[in-house]
Amino acid sequence: MTDNADLAALIRTIPDFPKPGILFRDITTLLLDPHGLAATVDRLVALHDGPFDLVAGIEARGFIFGAAVAQKLGAGLVLLRKRGKLPGATIAVDYALEYGEDRIEMHADALAPGCRVLLVDDLIATGGTALAAIRLLRKAGAEVAGAAFVIDLPDIGGARLIAGAGVPVGALVAFEGH
Numbered sequence: 001m002t003d004n005a006d007l008a009a010l011i012r013t014i015p016d017f018p019k020p021g022i023l024f025r026d027i028t029t030l031l032l033d034p035h036g037l038a039a040t041v042d043r044l045v046a047l048h049d050g051p052f053d054l055v056a057g058i059e060a061r062g063f064i065f066g067a068a069v070a071q072k073l074g075a076g077l078v079l080l081r082k083r084g085k086l087p088g089a090t091i092a093v094d095y096a097l098e099y100g101e102d103r104i105e106m107h108a109d110a111l112a113p114g115c116r117v118l119l120v121d122d123l124i125a126t127g128g129t130a131l132a133a134i135r136l137l138r139k140a141g142a143e144v145a146g147a148a149f150v151i152d153l154p155d156i157g158g159a160r161l162i163a164g165a166g167v168p169v170g171a172l173v174a175f176e177g178h
């Protein structure tokens, strides 16, 4: 990881959101800063060697960074959405949450088999969301050739999980703890 202390300083931490005990890493303060936003996008692009055909953004904050990264890479953008949001025919992957289950969906015709995809989200914690996204993209026939996050919480271990699934992982900022 390069020294992205300038970006880390722009990320606000809000304790006990959305529930007690969670330290919420709030990137809205990073988005408000013109240098911070531009530098984040440039450095996300620099994490992996392309070429990539598509960027896959995870709802919702992954859409913000994913769209900007895709534009810089000259790639398209595929949206990985929560249940029931996409209008066309979808494929889906269900995954376990701490309590209960969730589902991630994409349009069934969004990508050509064999295309190289870069996965983008704001933060990786347990890696459950990103792993479900990788399973979904692979189900559609994609080669997930990289995953890029603004924030990693390395003590939780999600990035190791993704690397173990065979996807090169990069992140700009690491915060200790949870």
Ligand code: AMP
Pocket: 022, 023, 024, 025, 026, 058, 059, 060, 061, 121, 122, 123, 124, 125, 126, 127, 128, 129, 130, 158, 178
């Ligand atoms: P996980 O599936 O545990 O890796 O969680 C990743 C997803 O949950 C990402 O889309 C994040 O936006 C969100 N998330 C998880 N933990 C946090 C946190 N501490 N602060 C902000 N967002 C989080």
